[in-house]
């Protein structure tokens with residue numbers, strides 16, 4: 387690893403060496419962070435940052451005055467020094483001034499998808515470490531460009547994929563590593579989340595999400611930008627929550643890799659029906675829009691080591707939230723939907739068992755250690771862990787647990803699935819962003835109880 391100047395704060399505190407941490411000294415180190423995008427997600431991340439003593443949030447940028455104001459108020463309420471603010475003038479490139487602020491070690495990016503690649507690239511060029519919300523980019527070229535910027539700059543890059551830190555997902559990881567499922571054969575996951583109320587709203591940021599049918603400039607939060615992706619694109623638009631855990635289970639980029647991908651898309655009905663129902667007719671402009679995104683997009687990946695992985699994107703129909711994980715090997719399987727498990731030789735033949743006893747037995751050491759601290763963090767606590775991992779890896783100058791190669795392989799599923807659908811559900815070869823390094827790279831994610 388390179389020595390990194392984001393440990394400057396260690397020097398400021400009188401440390402004589404910037405070499406990798408002795409545990410006793412690690413707690414004295416702090417990182418100075420900037421945040422780009424302080425919307426709904428940015429504020430959740432900010433909440434996690436503000437309650438840490440080892441983080442100084444030194445800069446915030448958002449082009450929505452109300453969102454920037456909310457974030458500044460959060461810092462004030464937490465009793466922290468006021469971060470420098472950028473973007474009040476609505477300048478879409480105000481983040482460049484944030485990147486130029488002296489003394490920053492890293493930046494978190496929680497903006498609309500189309501901004502992730504350019505912002506991450508410019509941040510790394512400015513010698514800042516990057517924690518990027520899911521996804522890494524939009525086009526396949528974006529992904530290669532992010533890789534190039536990371537390799538040229540040598541700066542750490544982490545995809546802030548929080549579902550990898552979900553408690554049951556991590557217990558299942560322990561079970562995989564203990565060989566409980568035998569040799570893995572097939573996995574499933576997805577993003578199955580009714581987003582109709584997120585994609586359309588009243589345009590009033592003080593009203594609940596499912597309160598209208600506006601989107602684009604008339605909406606607010608994700609209706610401003612995410613809905614447009616459903617108009618223009620047809621593919622697996624949000625792969626990382628589902629694929630992240632499956633990739634960790636199967637060691638993708640670390641002894642394994644995706645070799646092939648294809649996607650099928652169903653017809654698109656849900657969003658149109660929703661606008662008609664919500665507006666009570668067919669005259670509102672939102673009811674005139676033709677949505678390209680199929681209601682259910684099903685993607686299959688083949689892996690070098692012989693596993694198949696099935697992902698489903700399902701955000702336009704009525705349904706309770708479920709990521710639909712299934713981890714199946716030669717000795718049994720776990721499914722998260724009914725929280726049940728079957729292990730041959732341990733479970734009664736042909737019967738499901740409740741997951742809870744296994745959850746308790748295989749609870750990940752991180753959760754055993756930090757469950758209380760994580761309580762109250764977003765998404766059932768997992769948002770605590772993703773921020774914790776990013777900050778601790780920075781402080782220790784250790785490799786990011788969800789690194790650039792993970793980010794690119796997971797996120798490139800989107801443009802590849804779009805291409806597959808556009809070409810008649812064609813099976814495509816999956817690019818190898820590691821350029822062969824996947825053979826020798828060793829798994830590192832969540833191997834100890836530190837982060």
Ligand SMILES: NC(=O)c1ccc[n+]([C@@H]2O[C@H](COP(=O)([O-])OP(=O)(O)OC[C@H]3O[C@@H](n4cnc5c(N)ncnc54)[C@H](O)[C@@H]3O)[C@@H](O)[C@H]2O)c1
Nearest residue numbers: 423425426427428448449450453478496497519520607608
């Ligand atoms: N990991 C998770 O669980 C999770 C959950 C929700 C959202 N997300 C991701 O977080 C990101 C943000 O989503 P969100 O729900 O907060 O959306 P949002 O619309 O509420 O917030 C995005 C913010 O970015 C700001 N922005 C847009 N362009 C900008 C620019 N050029 N410079 C500065 N700020 C700009 C907007 O004004 C807005 O406040 C997305 O990538 C989304 O997919 C992740």
